[in-house]
Amino acid sequence: MSATPPSGARWSPFYDQIEVQRAPEPGGAGGAYRAFGETLRGLKTTLARVVEGVSTIQYPEQKVAVYPRFRGRHKLHRFEDSTDNGGKAGLEKCVGCSLCAAACPADCIRVVAAENTPEMRVSAGERYAAVYEINMSRCIFCGYCEVACPFDAITMGHDYELSDYNRSDLIFTKEMLLAEPLDASPLRAEGE
């Protein structure tokens, strides 16, 4: 039976008939013989897995490299220690504008701003964040804070090991967010 009608022919139900190949009836000596053959095929399949090698990643020792756009733990940034940024070197980029807190859908960012004084200049702007806290147990890692920030002061980092024993320990303070993470997560090259 052919499933394709000859060119120009009218459609008829005949052409919709398809051939069905059914498996042989199970049971009996023939079934046992086929089962034996399939068993050998299965043995070959599992042995091929041994030859193929192990695909486990030994997690605490080996980590999965994340992609560059992976949204992990947040980072707060300072100006680089270079000469061409007009005396801003080492100052915090965050000016305490609270736009990140406004953008945050999980409402997990708390910013309390304070004025910079000539004696204590913390940030490059007029004000700085006296308190900057992110509640990591609420954060959904959407990255809206990063988008909302006009000074690129907050970005999403690559660290994903954030578990802790207490909820209160998951409230990350400004000092924690400014500090470099202890062991950085491995990063994949673009396109890898």
Add this chain to the structure above:
Amino acid sequence: MTPLAIVDYYEAWWIQIIKAVLIFAIGLQIVPVVLLAERKLLGRFQGRYGPNRVGPYGVIQPLADIVKLLGKEQSRPNTSIGPLYILAPVISIMTAVATFAIIPFGDAPHIFGTRVGLYGIDVSIGPLYIFALSAIAFYGLMLGGWASGSKYSFLGAMRAAAQLISYEVSQGLALVGVLITAGTLSLTQIVHAQEGMWYIVPQLAGFLIFMVAAFAETNRAPFDLAEADAELVGGYNTEYGGGRFASYYFAEYLNVVVVSGVATTLFLGGWLIPGWHSEPAWLDPFVVLFKMTLFIIFFIWIRATLPRLRYDQLMSFGWKILLPLATLNTLITAIVVVAVHG
């Protein structure tokens, strides 16, 4: 017929005690190794490492498992029947160890001037002894499941009973071919009878039937219906924990070792190395252990490959296919032996 095979040397009683202790100790050492090998190899077959955290390469894992099990509280359900519940794992482990006694690890070489048989006992009823003990071993599963007073245990025990009885027939018949060809029931003499050719060649059908039945007899995948964890929680040992569960577990793996030993002895020529008839006697046990290892790896390989059979498939396979094939094999062997030897 005397219960022990007639041998041309005498063993002092203290030699026999040393041998018994030694064999039991070696048997005890093999089981944790098999346990670890199973978990490591299953891992490899599934593309993972298996246990590798306890000790270097995870070698202390079975020890840790056993220590954990033995350190647990021995609890038993209110509905259980105390004495039987306690006795059942003992029966299981006792029969497994007792079967290990007749596996020959070598001939009877001279050790320090006296001839010592490298086996526990050389019984003149070899395979019958094995089947007698495996028939008793089934009481271990049956009583354990029944005395637990739990429906899952009971179902597992019923399945175990049906399965073991069905497959023991085929297993026995598969061996009859070997026995007819060898003309003896003593395991050491069966090995000697294979000096010309291992019985796996003339008795290939018997070997395959024996292996299939051995999987069923040891309750291993794909015939592990007695403890089908997906449907029966744990089968006959559902209600067992701690040391008693460890006994069941130990017996199960020792049974695998024993069946491997029996298959080695009856079909793979025991301690014989083909083409080398003057090998030193100290090599014999290692040859046997090597061949047993091959079988154990095969057991694990099969477990990694095949899914569990359905209950009706198990029964119809055992009675409708395996048993007629085993009978046919016996019949043909008998005819051929009579035709050749008159």
